[in-house]
Amino acid sequence: MICVMSKELHEHDENITAHVAVIPDSFKGSASAVEVAEAMARGAREAFAERGLPVTVHTLPFADGGEGTLDALLGAWGTEALTVKTTDALGRPARARFGVSDDGRTGVIEAAEANGLPGVSDVPLRPRDASSRGVGPLVTELLDRGVEEILLCIGGSASTDGGTGMLSALGVRFLDTEGSELPDGGGSLTDLADVDLTGLDPRARAVRWRIACDVTNPLVGERGAAAVFGPQKGATPEDVRVLDAGLARLADVLAQATGAELRDVEGMGAAGGMPATLASILGAELVPGSRMVAEVLDAERLLGGADLVLTGEGRFDSQSLGGKVVDAVRRLTPAHVPVVVIAGSVSVTADELHRSGVTAALSIARGPRSLAEMRDEALPEITSTAYQCCRLLTHPGLPGTVKPVPGLTKESRP
Incomplete structure (x- = not known):
């Protein structure tokens, strides 16, 4: 009733x-x-x-795991947004917000706070140089606070670097054939020859990672990160070609280093390919954003x-x-x-x-x-x-109760 x-x-x-x-x-x-x-x-x-x-x-x-998820979770937890010094997608000094649950166990990051398009809207877009490195300090701050789980919302990014910038900030080294670290940005990934995981902050592997992801695009190809989302970030057709080739090279090197074959896995093309490095190196799981938020709350x-x-x-x-x-x-x-x-x-x-x-x-x-x-x-x-x-x-003239939609039961609701 x-x-x-x-x-x-x-x-x-x-x-x-x-x-x-x-x-x-x-x-x-x-x-x-x-x-x-x-x-x-x-x-x-x-x-x-x-x-x-x-x-x-x-x-x-x-929230559905996109823009506004940080504020929604903070509102439900009754906690305040925290800030940390970091860099934007082009390496300029910036500040970004993050959140921690009331019990201190769960941290939430909206990656676009650090590597989002709004943060670089004041200058011409540079899709080959844009990096996710600025997300790294937010992760480190959460690790310093002892969280057990990190919820990462990745929409709105300006970068197409496969998450290499963020992992570099956590101690991973992406190297060329000479053993030198690559410059930030997806444009340099075509020169990737090896990945050195020895410097990775061990705490990053100890926490549970969940990535809010509602797209099914693979990492590379006609439906990949560069081809579909690159133009929104200022990529020309030539930029798309270079970025796609770089992500393909990244997929090959990650497969050699971790055994994870992620090139054609659905969702790996989200946010410039960020899930690829997080899934292969940190064991992150991709979940629909609204489902993730529903479970947390x-x-x-x-x-x-x-x-x-x-x-x-x-x-x-x-x-x-x-x-x-x-x-x-x-x-x-x-x-x-x-x-x-x-x-x-x-x-x-x-x-x-x-x-x-x-x-x-x-x-x-x-x-x-x-x-x-x-x-x-x-x-x-x-x-x-x-x-x-x-x-x-609540009108007293309405007798009885609201009837369910005909043909629907608790089990059969779409």
Whole structure:
């Protein structure tokens, strides 16, 4: 029984309390996941209070492993972002944020804090020189703090160096035929002859590594890191050729050094090939970002005890149902529990919504508005929409309970 719509609640039975789980993504460019969760929770509480109904609202800011994951995890853990001196993708001094869980066991890094495209947007892009070296000091800081696991979010990188810069910062030496270390950047990897692991910080192999990865591109070839993502980082066709050849050479040398044949493995082409060195040298595992975040935050436990789930993101469309936050939430929620999506815009069809297992999708937009106006008014509109949703679901004139989507059971939810 979904108690948020049952008549018993309107009889003021103090023993019946509705549990609302609020578990949204950020509204990119408008509000963080923490802000969105607070806004939704405020609307839900107001609606239940107005009806005189007892409710417990649980907030869990969420993310899909990409931009915003650091802030979402910090919000859920109740810890603050930490910073460390490092370098950007072109080797210039920079500062980057990272996070540690409240129990000190888990560290989280958004690699783009150090090697991201935004950090080098003030100068012409140099795809052959861009390096992931700046991520290394964040890793070292986490190791110094004694974490047992590192969660690495790798989207938005400016580099196509196969992660060699980051591993170099941790003590690995990538050598040419003369035994000299290669310059940073993917453009030099065509000269790679050997990899020396003797200087690697042993703590880097002792921790568990999980990489949030939602792409299936292999390391090299027509669907590889250089060909698909290189142009976004400023690579010309000739740059793509050189970078792809360098990554192919890296795959061969890593196979010789570690026995790991990763050239054609799905996901190794993410973030300029960064997973290749991490998987072969450090034993890192690639996991879908939303699944990784869900496991870390124990989202399934929260959703399993909910009577109503509110989730959302800036734009709810067909892609939202393919591995993003809304998709993860609906999969982890028991089929008999309503899942309501609140979004800046909603473009899924009624048929897509029905098949997805989502109960309803509501846009916060009230009439024609510019994007700037939508951004400025996002939080109060999110609160208002959550309020209206919960006000409807707690109306005393609605008898019975919310029915599951026909044909779906807990086991058969998509």
